Amino acid sequence: MTFTQNFTAVGNSLGWTALVATIPILYFFWALAIKKMKGYMAGLTTLMIAVAIAVIAFKVPVTTAMASASQGAVYGIIPIGWIIITSVFLYNLTVKTGHFNVIRSSVLSITADRRIQAILIAFSFGAFLEGAAGFGAPVAITAALLVGLGFKPLQAAGLCLIANTAPVAFGAIGVPITVMEGITGIPALEISKMVGRQLPLIAVFIPFVLVVIMVGFKRALEVLPAILISGISFAVAQYLSSNYLGAELPDIVSSLVSLIALTIFLRFWQPKKIYRFETDRQVEDTKNHYSGGQILRAWSPFIVLTLFISAWGIPSFKKVLLGTYEGGNAFLTIVNKVGSAFTFYPEVPFLHNVVIDGSTGKEIAAVYKFELLGAAGTAILLAAIISKFLLKVSWGKWGKTFVETINEIKFPLLTICCVVGYAYVANTAGMMTTLGLVLAKTGDLFPFFSPVLGWIGVFVTGSDTSSNVLFAKLQQVTADSIGMDPVLALAANTSGGVTGKMISPQTLAVAAAAVGLIGRESELLKFALKYSLILLLSVCIITFLQSTVLTWMIP
Template identity: 75%
Template sequence: MSFTQNYTAVNNSLALTAIVALIPILYFFWALAIKKMKGYVAGLTTLLVAFVLAIFAFKVPVSTALMSASQGAVYGLLPIGWIIIASVFLYNLTVKTGQFNIIRHSVLSITEDRRIQALLVAFSFGAFLEGAAGFGAPVAISAALLVGLGFNPLYAAGLCLIANTAPVAFGAIGVPITAMEGPTGIAATEISKMVGRQLPFLSVFIPFFLIVIMCGFKKTLEVMPAILISGVSFAVTQYLTSNFLGPELPDILSALVSLFALAIFMKYWKPKNIYRFSEEQEMASASAANAALQNSSYTGGQIFKAWSPFIVLTGFISLWGTPIIKAALTGHYEGTNIILKGINTIGHALTFVPEVPFLHNKVIDGATGEAIAAVYKLELLGAAGTAILLSAIVTKFIFNMNWGEWGKTFFETINEIKYPLITICAVVAYAYVANVAGMTTTLGMVLAKTGALFPFFSPVLGWLGVFITGSDTSANVLFAKLQQVTATSVGMEPVLALAANSSGGVTGKMISPQSIAVACAAVGLAGRESELLRFTLKYSIFLLLILCVITMLQATVFTWMIP
């Protein structure tokens, strides 16, 4: 039984249909921000609301709605949930073996100032992980590191979500950008150039914004030299790489330049006052003396050993993100290299793409009239989580752990994050139900009817898409064609609209239910997702408005910025 999407399903009205499509989103905000439900309860009930509306308002067959939810739930487990399990597990191994104490003090040897630590870990290191892996790994690992350093878990999660704004558009080796080339026919290099002429303005502002959130304007001014080094080095590298190298490397190179520039700068410059959190003030002098004593007792070899899991992680994730390696890991390599052919054989055996029953080619796109394919994409070897797990296996040997202790830590990790995993599966299932029913496209079509104001609202489409799907890549695939067609009809350069979709999407990442669940899982805040959403929501809207203004100005005043 086939189903054709109808974007005017409610009383043959686009406006009424959009209002109905908004109900699950509004319910989710109410459930978390006002009712303060636990994340998994809010996620499951939001899925239920969407399911009921899909069946009764959008006339989706029950079997179609059920199977679309199952497809989303499976995607929530692999690759997203798998990344979270492996990331938290790797971090737990360093804690269990006592190595994280050495990591902590090695960071303190660069600076004890919490502001600089946030720039190094949340902004620069998080951006590197975003460029290499994407999905939930950057927030999960960098937030866990900050908690280990002594940050309040809620602040650590919130700061990492906000810091993740700068690199998301070029995450996972540029996949969000390259994903738009297929449906639009516009070269990814051109889209990359345009995104690289929007996001650097945000990237140079984010470090300043992070520190203001942490400690207020006055204390932020005390570390302005460090903030400028961090933000400007990142933004300049992001512009140059996106415009002259393409979409694959901006995050990785920008993050490395920013990280090393700030670390080197801190060797020659120190803030006048060392900033610590209020609860640390009473122990400040004793803590400083103790940290200095313990740092002096660690050799370079010990520090290298403690950091080695993350060095190994960087190597594995970089390999997994390389297109030719990725092709072999998923069984799609067609070259002649013997080693890659061997990996390809294993990757092919561990890649399963079964069709989703009652859903595959059963849903007809309401705009194009084409059947929509639906498969369970299970890439066991090619998943980024597998790269992280292999890092954990190597770590077992580096730290000389026995298999019993290693396995015990793994199952403790799963038990620790079981509720966040349910949350992730529920919200991704909701996103899939909303997409199949046509809810998401209906909301996009309403925004597309803003006419001459469309350049201002263009980033809102990306923001909305990432909030629902949790992925800038998914939002770009979802709305790319709509952005292109609408931009052409209102006299806006299509490449600017596509860039705005991706750039606007990055500001929605910090409030996406998936991202909130991932961050809470990483820092042990399961059940407190509502607090984190309330923390990030206002900042998400503020940063979105900045991008709306930038896009409007580029469309009307600074048109010379469009490639």
């Protein structure tokens, strides 16, 4: 039995249908922000409400709705949950072996100022990880690093969530942008150029925002030179690389430029007043003089991690890992066979080709994606295996740490499975498209509301890529109908989406798991929500101006 999506299922009205579609979103906000439920309870009840609405209001067959939830739950484990497990595990290894003390000391040797440490790790290093891996790994790793350096868990997670705004559009080697080319037919380079003429206008201010959140406006001015070096170098590199190199490299290039520029600058300049936490010792760890070899060894797990996730992000090597390589290299052919053995896509019972797209009339394929070797989490696990030898950890301690890590984050994993399950149910029922169609009816004001589509998409799905897949065609068609440049609309969807990443239930669960705030996702939501809305408003204004008085900025 098939199910055809109906975007006017409630009272034969698009408006009423859209209003009903917002119920799970509003409930989730209420559950976390007001009721202050634990994340997994909020996620589980949101999923139950979404399934009920899908069945009752949108007339989705029960078996289809449940199958869709199961597809989302599987995706919540692979690749998202797998990234969290391995990221936290790698961090735990460095802590258990005492090497994180050396890492902490090496960071303090660059600067003891906590404000600049946050910029270096949350903003610059986090952007690099986003460009190489994405899917939650940057927030998990950088938040854990900041906690290890002495930052309070809530502050560390919140700062990393906000810092992750700047690089998300070009994350995972540009996948959020390149995926739109196949959907719309518009070259990815053109979309990349337009995004590169929006996000740098926001990215340049992110370091300043981070420091103001930490210490207030007055103390932020004390490190203004460092803030400017970090933000301007990142923004300029992001603009140039996105406009002349394409969508694949902006995060890698801009993060490295920012990181190197700030590190070099700090060799010649330090703030007159070093900002420390009240809990910091008066005698800093910099007095523990570690040798270069000790520092290199302590950082080696993250160096290996960087190499692996960078390799995993290369599109051509990704084909090898997924078993789709067709070249003649003998070594790659062997790896390709291994990748093929660990890559399979079984059809989802009661869902595959059962749902008919309400816009196109085509059947929607539904498969469970098991890309075990190609998953970014596997790259991190391999880094952890190599780190076992570099840090000289016994297999017993290595295995015990792994089991402890899984036990530590079991509830965040449940949260992620539930919220991704909700996202899949919402897509199957047509809830997301219904919301998009309502915003598309705003006419001449659509350029202003266009980024809101991306924001909603990322909030629900947790992924800028998924949001672009969901709304790219709608953005293109609506833009054509009102005389707006489609390239600008697609860029707006991407840029608006990045501002929703910090409050996505998936991302909140990742951050909470990384810093030991399990069950306190509501505090993270409260921390990040206003900044998400402020940044979204900024993108809306930028997009509207570019569609009216700043049309010269459109490529």
